[in-house]
Amino acid sequence: MARDRLADAKDYYDVIVIGSGLAGMTGANKLAKAGRSVLLLEQHYNFGGMATWFKRPGGHIFDISLHGFPVGMIKSCRKYWTQEIADSIVQLKGVRFDNPQFSFQTTFDRVDFTSKLVDHFGIAPQTVEDFFNAARAMDFYDDQAMTTRELFEKFFPGRTDVVRFLMEPIAYANGSTLDDPAITYGIVFSNFMSKGVYIFRGGTDKLIFMMKNALKQNGVDLRHSVCVDRICVEGGRVTGIEANGRTIACGAVLSNANIKTTIEKMVGEDKFKDDFIAEAKAVRLNNSSCQVYMGIRKGETLDNIGDLLFTSVDPEFDSVRLCAKDVTSRTFSMYYPDIRPGSDRYAIVSSTNANWDDWAYLSDEDYANEKEHLIKTTLDALEKYIPDVRSKINHVEAATPKTFHHYTLQAQGATFGTKFEGLQVSMDLPKQIGGLFHAGSVGIIMSGWLGAINYGVIVANEVDSFMHTSEPSHSKERAAS
């Protein structure tokens, strides 16, 4: 019989966090540091959600979502995690583009982008300056009517090459399209431009290990392999959760599961007002991803061809083509031995944006064939940069939207949560049900490692003040338990 991971759990916690993605773990850590008793429940056997890794025979280790994040991660990790975690974050200096419109390497920061825009693309320096300032000035309370397409048209009319340079990496980083509100582009682009692209040295396994240790030290009760079935609500207020056939009471729930799943499946539509449910149902999910993991045989080496390689043979940037099954636009993340100090191993991960519908409904045979095709076309594309790469690889496998859904239960394997409208629904949740909160990828801007961590902190502060105002009744319950 499977072990009951909740066997010795308490009957009451101040806060139950559902899901150990970066938003869930950060929220749990913040609440525990504020003195709350916290139970963190994760359905998978590993913590981290999309921030994860896996091992394969032959000494291979692959990171799933450790390709790059903005410098803001250093400050967030120092403030909300530990100095040691912050100290392991290092810059990736070799970001390379290669497509029919341009081919060069950049440090992916404002200084180098300005010089590329002026010297390579021939844009007037003042226009570049105005564009950067416009992108930087965007915040959540701005007019959200302008789309990214309109933003580009305003500054760089007719320049599809400039649009590709500015947009393609951000579309990989947050799944936004030219038709999303310009703020979803402006915020994320400006975050990267401030100082470039950063990575966690030591790998995702080390990061999550360090985060788990910090959580334990701060008193969080961590349980893996526990899938929460239901969030219990009585009289318009959260009372607890149900998992493994057991009910555990709490003062508040912070759900890190997908926002739509939280509302529609874990709570139930009947517990919300009709207009809120209509709004929640209208929230669109963001795209998913495909990846190909390529392990280099022990003893083989790779020349440095850059850290991140944005490559495509499509004539222009196209948001729809970027997710298509026969996509040619992909990011190669190169993992040289220094990513895991002490290791002498190399790995390559190719990532493409993808649509759930293109993969979810294939027969088993077609699914296997399509994965093989993805692997073959990826290796073909990589041979342009490393001609003998096939002979160096001794492990290769692919992941699809179904894979990401399977491991995180994210609806439709959504890599970046929901489109912009999901953020308002997430923020309004506690106004519908007392003590019910959500933190996790929503609204495009609250996704990615940095967005998820920062949103976890913002929502944890709200949970803490909710607990503060409802303290008397809960102290009594706690005393009784």
Ligand SMILES: Cc1cc2nc3c(=O)[nH]c(=O)nc-3n(C[C@H](O)[C@H](O)[C@H](O)COP(=O)(O)OP(=O)(O)OC[C@H]3O[C@@H](n4cnc5c(N)ncnc54)[C@H](O)[C@@H]3O)c2cc1C
């Ligand atoms: C292929 C890929 C590449 C990426 N690359 C990057 C990158 O380079 N840089 C970057 O910044 N971001 C990247 N991202 C995005 C980033 O990883 C995510 O935005 C972020 O990790 C999401 O964190 P989260 O807290 O929102 O949720 P998630 O990571 O989705 O975590 C949610 C957690 O909740 C758990 N859960 C769900 N339902 C239940 C339940 N009922 N009971 C218990 N547990 C439950 C899940 O198992 C999961 O652990 C990438 C993502 C993917 C998929």
